[in-house]
Amino acid sequence: MLADNNRFKREVLGPIEQVVGTRGLITDRSEMQTYMLAWRDSWEGRVPAVVRPATTEELAAVVRICAATQTPIVPQGGNTGLTGGGQPHDDDSEIVISTARMNRIRDINVDNNTITVDAGCVLATIQQAAKEIDRLFPVSLGAEGSCQIGGNISTNAGGVQVIRYGNTRNQVLGLEVVLADGRIWNGLRGLRKDNAGYDLKQLFIGAEGTLGIITAATLRLSPLPKKTATALLATASPQSAVAWLGRARAMLGERLTSIELIERVCIDIACKFNDRIQDPLDTRYPWYLLVELADQDPEDDLENRLLNAFGRGLEANELLDGVVASSAEKAAALWRIREEIPEGHRREGVSFKHDVSVPISAIADFIAQANEALGKRFPGIRSFAFGHLGDGNIHFNPLQAQGGQADEWKARLSDVNRIVHDIVVRLDGSITAEHGIGQLRIDEIDHYKSEVELEMMATLKKALDPMNLLNPGKVIPRRFM
Template identity: 45%
Template sequence: MEQYRAFIERCQQLIGAEYVYTSDTDKSPFLTDWSKRYSGNAIAVLRPKNTEEVAALVTLCQAEDIVIVPQGGNTGLCGGATPQSKGSSVVISTIRMNQIRELDLDNSTITLDAGVILSHAQEAALSAGKLFPLSLAAEGSCTIGGNLGTNAGGVQVLRYGNMRDLTLGIEVVTPSGSIFNGLRGLRKDNTGYSLKDLYIGSEGTLGIITGATLKLYPLPQSKVSSLVAIKDINCAIKLIHKARESCNADLTAFELISTRALNLIPDKVKNLGSIIYTPSGWVVLLEFSSMEKEDQSRIQLEKFLSEAFDLDLITDAVIASSIQQSKDLWSIREGIPEAQLKLGNIVKHDISLPISNISDFIKETESKLNQLWPNMQTIIFGHVGDGNLHYNLAPLSPDLSSELETRRQSINQLVHNQVYAYAGSFSAEHGIGQAKRAELPFRKSPVELELMREIKNALDPKNLMNPGKVL
């Protein structure tokens, strides 16, 4: 650490000594990702307050050839915001950059710092009578910058799109320390390359996103949710088509959940009755949101479910009778990622498939996994409305976790081979990070990879921005 003393002192001068963490205790929370599978070390954790401080730090790092790892809420699952073990990098955390800069209600936009926690952005919009629709399980701790860096999706992508769709403009500190101010609240801006789209989803490898201008939407007057038991997975696909035909504009979310995943949270599902034991092993959690009054929305939902019963698509249904019951249903879905950890080590897959291929993929992949190692169980849930599945594997009992670890690579290869056989992608909304970097060359064409490398080399010729991630 002695060789970095002058560098650390300069960082302290730039942002204040109290915001430069160098002790192991202070740095520790920033050095391991949420999955606990990726850990590293760093010279220091730097916590700037604004874009100008970020630019000053990046300029200093550029001059000193210090590697930079941008980090938001540190809720990632692929090690994308975790430093490498060498200990020769700094983590630049945006968590102090938490200001709502502007609410433009006439333009239906919100401009905010990258370190704003997602739930705080939702609350700011709500306080102004608007909706910011990005919603995911980590919304109480993930940040807008992290959402942009991974092009986050969540449960309402079906209606509102992912983070790229929700973003009008961004502000970025480039690897040279320059500030690109692209905070434009324009729906139409045809003035050359779309630079914002280059940085969204780049996982901090091309620069540090420090701010964003995001779309807001009218606040729905009513939301109604229902958990339905489906006859089989094919019926889920037919059900979503039926929902789109019946009430396309009002269909907000459509989540496929295996009852195995559902029953990981027994205290929350105990009041759902027989639906949690449906013979098919599958349920769908759907939500309609509307500008109509709640009574009218409920009539619409009940009519839709009645027609689905008549078509033999569903066998049982629970309709939330209040806002709280609706929240309870969604808390079950949001609690699955953490609840599955009690099963032991988990092999997680964040995949996307054409909706038409989901049923065949699940059936065939389950069969092949059983042949590979019969002591596995699948924990499947996800945003099937947009083709995104969280296809996870756990041992039949926690004491088999070490055996699962020895098979992790072969499991990943089998699942990913199946994904691509069914015209899918092995990364839907969690990014590449460290977890999938080695496999990316086998899943991307040489032309795509070369274009990505050329962009990286052009913008970050010293390879100081989050090296070892994505490429």
């Protein structure tokens, strides 16, 4: 254990404190607690120190000390992840490097539609800075008030606007990265075209801090929408929802910014634990679509466009009912339903969370096959599905049977995962769409990815981090390291 090692204190902590100062080094167990605990799923680590550099140069100096002493590092942003990717292990074998103090907005270029920021900038801060210059940074997540952009990039975060703008990878034009040996790669170029060799930034996007530590990013900005329209539409099934999605794309084009699929049980449980949520429709339906349009033209009659698409869906029996928000307040109330689903889900009991993606054409087959297989194997298990219909990302999170014993249901996790993920892979999908691998999915990745893919990943890891010091035990299966 590093914490009890006098050599570690002398050769690692001493030099690190000289670099970052007392404000940048935490060794008190109680003060480190917020860096050790995950906000969900009970991930808990234990480290002898948390380092909080204030600049890229400080972070690079810390990494050089760790490389010289072979001290493993866990890079951490806002600590809002869901797979343990930013969590240290519980054996005092690593240190955490937090980017929380690296939170400057370095540059805003209106003509180039870019913003350059430190990795520790909170996502909501970037969104607000873009809005102040009449621009949009379109990555939008439930944790946007606390997650940091470095973590968003390192996990290639998705969110509710991927259907129009793409995920985080699509917003990154350039990166600054500290490599495993402490060298700094400055790739902060705000170019839309650059064919001068490999696109190196792509290596670090979605790598979860295993290949390098992102310290800054140049991000693409989009025009700020001046008008939006929001609706909650009822539909009979995922099949009919996908059919209407095709119609909506044809009629609404890029104005369609979000389309969320929600199973009825999700609304019931959200309402159960939050009395601020109200069902906007008098009749209960099995499935719903939360739809949002946006446009830069303040004169565009988005409500009428949405009503026309809604009406065509009713005529084709793709939709059953619905409501279009008549004000910003009512639109916010509709979004509140979606936003409170995860919290209600957490409080309802033991659940089996799957962040999966399949081709949009296979969404209905996936949900039907997974529910049928689980129902046969585990009588009483409750379907619970919601997610981003427009990009095929479904949060398929079945719940324990009502009245069941929690310990008994927890013991079924691996069997449930195998059933669900076997179906996902059979449908040419991915077992993780936007949450990443981290610790949670590392064994499953070893099972589902081909040997060729895993060998290529391991080759990159060994080339950029030959001593396996950056976020060890994450992303790359253990047998390769």
